[in-house]
Amino acid sequence: MPKRLPTRERLHQIHRWACDTWDTPARLRVEKRLPKEYKGCLGCVEFPDEFPKGLPPLIRVLKTNRSQSAETYLHEFAHIVDCYRNGFAEGRKHEGHDAAFRNVAHEVLVRFVYEGGEAESLDF
Numbered sequence: 001m002p003k004r005l006p007t008r009e010r011l012h013q014i015h016r017w018a019c020d021t022w023d024t025p026a027r028l029r030v031e032k033r034l035p036k037e038y039k040g041c042l043g044c045v046e047f048p049d050e051f052p053k054g055l056p057p058l059i060r061v062l063k064t065n066r067s068q069s070a071e072t073y074l075h076e077f078a079h080i081v082d083c084y085r086n087g088f089a090e091g092r093k094h095e096g097h098d099a100a101f102r103n104v105a106h107e108v109l110v111r112f113v114y115e116g117g118e119a120e121s122l123d124f
């Protein structure tokens, strides 16, 4: 039985699994609070101006409880996979929460929850 990691470490473990599984570079910060412009949000992604070049996008997740933080993380990670695949969200509907995004978010969630990802990620 693997030992139960603290939330922050567990999120970084899921992050290493996700980056490896989708072969997608990203950075993660687990935060006590998010910048003012994200007030009311549980997470966000900061893309470099030169995306898809430049530093990998930065996921910032508010540290709430473990399952909520993980759910938020997977949502934000899906934004990154979506932007590499389908282009940057600027001008896309629903602030990037369009049909193309929803397909990717669904793929990420299904892989994690129903296709063994949660267990696999324990080895990362």
Ligand SMILES: [Zn+2]
Pocket: 075, 079, 097
């Ligand atoms: Zn979103």
